[in-house]
Amino acid sequence: MNTPVNDNAFNRRKFLQSGGLALASAAILAACGKNDKVSTAYPRIGESPTTTGLPEANVSDIVLLRTASSLEWCAIDAYTAVAGLGILPGAVLPVVKRFQDDHKSHAAALSKAIKKAGGEPFECANERINTLYIAPAVELITGNKDRGVEASDTPVDDLLVLAHGLENLAAATYQYYVSLISQPAVRGAAMTIGQDEARHAAVLAQAIIPGGKGIAPSVNETTGKANPAAVPGAFGSLAAITFAIGKTSEAGTKTQLSLDTPSLNSLAYEYASC
């Protein structure tokens, strides 16, 4: 008696059968019009891992508020890390402390708003934003010998530029979410925080380029790139936020980074938890 080794054993007969079936399926597909229904259950070779579908995920006001909260925690963690590097001048530290406190207040206000809307607060950093944006940026500033990344030659300037970029990202996120939020009162609450982030960005732009030169948009004559500006235009921009940090290359350039507001693959959906 022949005993199968296991349920997935694939003998020659089965192979020929499945191959024949596959050919037949292909012929049917080719013959059918696009409106005809065709079985998609044709055989495949090898083991197919079981998959678990993601839970149902709607982009609700609660999800947007949870995502905003996750960004606030990114900022809180980033400022903690920046202060911990020990390279910022003493005059800058109170600004870092103040901005971090503001982000804590924002996170608390968002948690309250999420609970009021019937949701579960999301009180931790957005892992995807950390992985995609913040960790690589910090690595460009501090360096990483294991990965062959040299430390920046202008770390303090780069930290300010990074903070400016992150504050702009936060401001743009709140502005963008207004178009997605359904409840007027929630939109107002979101932009109450968003305008705080815009003020943070303005302060940082003035720290990078003080005085009148740092108010309106300008271009760096060496790199041809846009300088940080306290008031970069007539309307809040939703374009990607770009800046250059890291060790200056022989050509005089730094690594260009680009930040975008959190979209569908970065949202703190209701099934996600810290």
Add this chain to the structure above:
Amino acid sequence: MADTSTTAPPKQPTSADAALLSYALGLEFAMVDIYARVSAAARDDLGAVAELFGAHHRAAAQSLTGLLGRKAPTGRNEKFFAEQSAKASGGTTRDTAAHLAGLENALVATHLKVLGTLRGIDGATLVASIIPIEARQAAVLVGLSGSTALDDIMALDPEAAIDPETYPA
């Protein structure tokens, strides 16, 4: 979940939205004229700043006009302009900057109040794009007034929203 409303917000401004946006537009027109007066009188860096910020308010007014179409008012909020332009004139550069910072903060508070009431997405999106710029302008003007205190730069008083009863459209 509390926010499972199945009624999507309207795209265009409702008639109630139009009234709120028209009020905001009258204030933007007034700010254009206030900055024009400051710019003409200034003999230092404040002149260039006033010219830039006035242009931003003009852009905001033009966009609000475009959104409202034929329903849009064509003039400034006269009482607001008369009172505030007088206060913005004649002082030192620092006094003027401080007054303008207060006006920008008042507009931010007003727009936030408007935004929290608007139902139409188009109006909400436009107002949301104006708010962060006026907040940034307030922050810069606080600096020009001589203050470096973060409490001053971050100050936003919701009660400072411009009252339609005090300054009717």
